[in-house]
Amino acid sequence: MRCEDFADALAASADVRDGSQSASLDRAARLHVEQCLRCQAELVQYRRLLRALRTLRSEVLEPAPGLLSDILATVEQAGERHAVRSLLSGRRAAYLGGLAAATAAGAAGAIVLASRTRRGRLRLAG
């Protein structure tokens, strides 16, 4: 097999983290690399590339002024909306609760009235 056939395997196997390789070469690739100086050099370069990439992690790209206040304003608005929604849903619950209580009281009253009327009729008939 040619070096090019192992290019992806080399790119993957360079992924060494904390001293342990997360993606090791399969047997065919390993045998090839052990015999191929070009692929050995390539693997070393991939490892250097990854180490260099990791050093970019510590770099900070400063945002233009105003970003922090924009984020805080967005979050504050979301907080206010949430508070208003909670208030409204609380009021709605209270309103619905009151309505349910009134309906129940009305129904109870109607039942009492109906039963009294019925008892009065029975007495008259007796």
Place this chain on the structure above:
Amino acid sequence: MPADLAALVLRAKEGDQPAFEELVRSTYVDSYTLALRLTGNEDDARDVVQESYLRAYKGLKRFRGDAQFTTWLYRITANCAANQLDKRTRHRHDELPDDLVLLDDQVDHDPAAAADVSDLRDQLRIAVARLPPRLRAVVVLRDLYDLPHEAIAAELGISETAAKVRLHRARRKLREDLRPARFEPGETGEDVRAV
């Protein structure tokens, strides 16, 4: 997670608004850096960061603390950036090329600036910026921010296999871009047999 950040997260989860604002203050530059690396555009990065914190604010109660808060935030940022890039692709009238130009890319057209770019980090930064956004996202999330393949796939809306394929393609592209520069073989005594 740093103790103070963990304490802020706990307070913010209980609805303490100033605690969440303090979390924003402590992390927003880092989030912006990631967003800019992913989108390659300052305006997009600002939008992505704002959207990310809004989502974090709304979803903080669901944050279980298994991972660090910053890792959780990176995942949200990655997802928002992917959405932003999708949006950009859909709105073709923006006429934005697939290979977005990042700030550092200007050295291409400026010989004086190009002469200043002398070390590997600079060249690498430019090479990363030149990657197509889809490849850049995986290499940034994996090789810079150390996110697992599974998380990268989930946030970018692709399969884990696709994430790995893109990562390998991105590394090959970077390797090729840097080949004539500092990555000449034979200058290191590193043991390559540990393969």
